[in-house]
Amino acid sequence: MVVEATMKVHQFARGFWDQHVHETPSLTLGCKRFRPLAPKHLTAKNSDTNDPIFDLKSFIRPESGPIKIGSSDYHKKESAQVETHPGGTRWNPTQEQIGILEMLYRGGMRTPNAQQIEQITAQLGKYGKIEGKNVFYWFQNHKARERQKQKRNSLGLSSHSPRTPPSILNTSLLLSENKGDEDSPHKRKCRPWTFEGFDEEKRYCTEDEDEDRTLKLFPLHPEGR
Amino acid sequence: MVVEATMKVHQFARGFWDQHVHETPSLTLGCKRFRPLAPKHLTAKNSDTNDPIFDLKSFIRPESGPIKIGSSDYHKKESAQVETHPGGTRWNPTQEQIGILEMLYRGGMRTPNAQQIEQITAQLGKYGKIEGKNVFYWFQNHKARERQKQKRNSLGLSSHSPRTPPSILNTSLLLSENKGDEDSPHKRKCRPWTFEGFDEEKRYCTEDEDEDRTLKLFPLHPEGR
DNA sequence: GCAAATTAATGATTTATTCAAG
């Protein structure tokens, strides 16, 4: 009856964000806003200004609900091949993709920057559908889960962990065999990447960001190109 | 000597991410990866495949440092208006921008989706330089800080809390106060927006996402379109 | 042997925390 379940399309989110940022002549009048200390009543005042204030209601009002940003208007076959691609919903990495990602990870990559993600995505795209966000998320998740895995291991290291139901739990034994190089539990800040609209700029790794890996990922000096 | 500090340009991150996602004919061979049970040694195998594996070193090697993703290859004026805007580093909202944002916030907007951010950015761009990420971050931060402000108020509502930060006492006591209008501390999940490359799709607000605001931002039913 | 039910992994988001510019 309803067709909503079949609406899964892998839309190509083409750059949406900054194509609007027209070159404002930088005449940002004050370039300063009220501090929260000062009572800010400009809400009412703004509605009075003759400036081309856009219609607030059009924003606050639902008005469009969950519209797909990328594939919205294209009156294409989007309805037809609902299942042209197997899992329309979330990225399902192929073996090759996982292999490459792990290779990169083991090579020391932890938080690839925008350009790196771009390249990785381009390459991994040869082995299956993938987007930049998938690469980013993969590194985020992998890093976090390696970390917590290591933390677990370090805690219940000696004792047999008297809780572990010994019935079916032979699962996680042979996986953590030789990867004694992952990442350290005392990881600290570093904010490199940035995504699409995000501009990547200076990064200040406070510490041993990605381990004592042989090769540092992000040199501090951004002299790039 | 180095010019790194002047590399700040508000590049127009034109869709960078997904222009690579060519329509892989969904022949992702297996489309399934090994479970951690099976030791995955495909790292070595991958390097053997005759597929056009890219040079790993080019990734792991620094090689270019923090280059702006959007303005990278376009040999345009990117160097020119490096300082067209006073503070090249971070967004400095104008009064008008803040006013509008707060209006929207008070109107009930908490986590604008991609399209909304796009529109807001376009509008706010009339009053000064701004990017989509600024809008996104503003809502994130404003929401979080309103929340913690409220929490602080509800806790030490009598004492002036002269200097000592409340030292992280049991901060989760009287959390579900009636917050009047802002947002509730017992907020739960909802994942609407998505950024640039991110595709926005179904959203499942579990609960009272944006309060008892008069107008609901995201209708629960994801059948949208 | 196969498909529903279960479980384990993990992709994707949101929230909390942190860092630093101004």
Added chain:
DNA sequence: CTTGAATAAATCATTAATTTGC
């Protein structure tokens, strides 16, 4: 001190692997 910006932690949700009942 405020707050923009970024990352890490926690959480949610979905898919693949596994088990189970026929």
